[in-house]
Amino acid sequence: MDKTKKVSITVIRRLPRYYRYLSDLKREGIERISSDDLSVRMGVTASQIRQDLNNFGGFGQQGYGYNVIMLHSEIARILGLNKNFKAIIIGAGNMGHALANYPNFSERGYEIVGIFDNSKDLIGTFAKEHDTSKSSEIRDIAKIKEFVSKNQVDIAMLTVPSLYTKDIAEMAVSLGIKALWNFSPMDLKLPGDVVIENVHLSDSLMVLGYRLKTLEIEG
Amino acid sequence: MDKTKKVSITVIRRLPRYYRYLSDLKREGIERISSDDLSVRMGVTASQIRQDLNNFGGFGQQGYGYNVIMLHSEIARILGLNKNFKAIIIGAGNMGHALANYPNFSERGYEIVGIFDNSKDLIGTFAKEHDTSKSSEIRDIAKIKEFVSKNQVDIAMLTVPSLYTKDIAEMAVSLGIKALWNFSPMDLKLPGDVVIENVHLSDSLMVLGYRLKTLEIEG
DNA sequence: TAGATTGTTAATCGATTAACAATC
DNA sequence: TAGATTGTTAATCGATTAACAATC
Numbered sequence: 001m002d003k004t005k006k007v008s009i010t011v012i013r014r015l016p017r018y019y020r021y022l023s024d025l026k027r028e029g030i031e032r033i034s035s036d037d038l039s040v041r042m043g044v045t046a047s048q049i050r051q052d053l054n055n056f057g058g059f060g061q062q063g064y065g066y067n068v069i070m071l072h073s074e075i076a077r078i079l080g081l082n083k084n085f086k087a088i089i090i091g092a093g094n095m096g097h098a099l100a101n102y103p104n105f106s107e108r109g110y111e112i113v114g115i116f117d118n119s120k121d122l123i124g125t126f127a128k129e130h131d132t133s134k135s136s137e138i139r140d141i142a143k144i145k146e147f148v149s150k151n152q153v154d155i156a157m158l159t160v161p162s163l164y165t166k167d168i169a170e171m172a173v174s175l176g177i178k179a180l181w182n183f184s185p186m187d188l189k190l191p192g193d194v195v196i197e198n199v200h201l202s203d204s205l206m207v208l209g210y211r212l213k214t215l216e217i218e219g
Numbered sequence: 220m221d222k223t224k225k226v227s228i229t230v231i232r233r234l235p236r237y238y239r240y241l242s243d244l245k246r247e248g249i250e251r252i253s254s255d256d257l258s259v260r261m262g263v264t265a266s267q268i269r270q271d272l273n274n275f276g277g278f279g280q281q282g283y284g285y286n287v288i289m290l291h292s293e294i295a296r297i298l299g300l301n302k303n304f305k306a307i308i309i310g311a312g313n314m315g316h317a318l319a320n321y322p323n324f325s326e327r328g329y330e331i332v333g334i335f336d337n338s339k340d341l342i343g344t345f346a347k348e349h350d351t352s353k354s355s356e357i358r359d360i361a362k363i364k365e366f367v368s369k370n371q372v373d374i375a376m377l378t379v380p381s382l383y384t385k386d387i388a389e390m391a392v393s394l395g396i397k398a399l400w401n402f403s404p405m406d407l408k409l410p411g412d413v414v415i416e417n418v419h420l421s422d423s424l425m426v427l428g429y430r431l432k433t434l435e436i437e438g
Numbered sequence: 439t440a441g442a443t444t445g446t447t448a449a450t451c452g453a454t455t456a457a458c459a460a461t462c
Numbered sequence: 463t464a465g466a467t468t469g470t471t472a473a474t475c476g477a478t479t480a481a482c483a484a485t486c
Binding site for chain 1: 225228231232234235236238239297298299300302304312313314316317318320321323324327329373374397398400404405406412413414416418419420421422423424425426427428429430431432433434435436437438
């Protein structure tokens with residue numbers, strides 16, 4: 001990788017998609033793939049694929065293409081999937097439960113180490129199905145400070161009602177958490193070097209509605 | 220709106236965010252806003268705001284700015300929020316339940332009219348909290364064809380396990396549904412004029428991981 | 439070697455920002 | 463009217479695509 005110029009976020013946001021397609025190729029037992037063949041599968045230009053990948057280094061070989069297993073693991077490395085990030089879920093409603101049970105996260109090295117809520121009915125119950133380990137147990141949000149001080153927590157997944165999101169986000173940051181995954185329909189402005197990734201479900205749905213209305217198939 | 224040139228998807232994807240900020244301004248009782256003031260709030264350039272809005276018509280007034288209530292309702296109209304789209308949820312797991320109870324959708328004219336699953340344990344139970352109406356009852360997926368033939372269904376929200384997503388998506392399209400909201404970590408390729416909007420949670424999380432690793436704050 | 443395909447430079451395209459005349 | 467701010471054109475910037483020499 002060229003150390004001087006940082007890779008544009010546009011390219012970064014395409015990496016998970018490459019990763020998915022390479023996982024598929026791996027599963028199919030395909031050993032090598034050319035940018036041309038991959039471009040057909042993915043519906044993008046071969047040029048874009050080669051440009052994107054060359055932001056991080058020359059993973060291919062002239063006359064051969066790309067080795068699937070090697071490229072797959074290189075992209076995993078670039079994305080940091082080998083880092084074993086530790087995450088907590090704050091808000092154990094339906095969305096919190098959905099995240100706790102999403103199989104893809106643990107597969108990709110994102111480990112849910114704690115789940116918090118303020119509801120007396122939920123505290124003490126288990127959020128992960130068929131899992132009665134400590135990491136599955138819903139804890140009292142009042143104990144979050146103690147938990148974060150004693151355990152590595154890289155990411156906070158925020159699935160609390162919108163009304164509380166701002167306060168909870170600020171609290172998480174004050175505890176030293178550097179990455180927030182925000183599921184509330186608002187933008188969070190926080191001081192310091194905090195990384196925020198939003199999942200704005202209603203935004204996505206509204207775009208779907210617009211495209212349905214105007215029948216914009218691609219996009 | 221200029222009828223000849225269609226608006227780029229890049230601009231469309233920014234509209235829900237404008238809509239959110241205008242909702243905030245409305246709530247705050249602010250009557251008018253200049254592109255300059257809005258640009259400060261939103262962290263974008265005033266130029267971009269004016270360019271974006273002028274894709275759809277001149278909603279502002281020189282020397283005055285934009286009337287908040289008027290602009291809010293214009294963006295709602297552009298997005299089709301007055302259309303009262305009817306949606307069904309297929310897959311009544313945690314994610315399906317989360318969508319069924321998400322307050323923002325109904326507020327914005329997206330009505331959940333049916334929820335389907337194949338689990339005998341779930342069928343007959345109610346997915347929406349404090350709601351025992353027919354639209355809240357989880358129905359047998361075997362009855363979906365009959366339901367769609369008798370009711371208007373614009374959108375199918377797909378929250379089934381990945382393994383079934385392709386088949387379920389094809390089934391939905393075969394029933395005439397023209398818009399799919401896909402929550403599985405895969406791309407759907409479907410024939411015909413079908414609009415698909417993906418919510419790739421693990422893609423989003425991987426981007427968060429990358430940005431945390433490299434501490435890219437903006438993005 | 440000859441053929442295939444990359445890595446990379448150059449050309450094009452589209453999106454963003456700047457500037458300012460129009461006008462409320 | 464004078465000041466403010468839009469709508470819109472022009473300039474810039476960045477992203478995508480095309481082309482091809484390098485090389486496996």
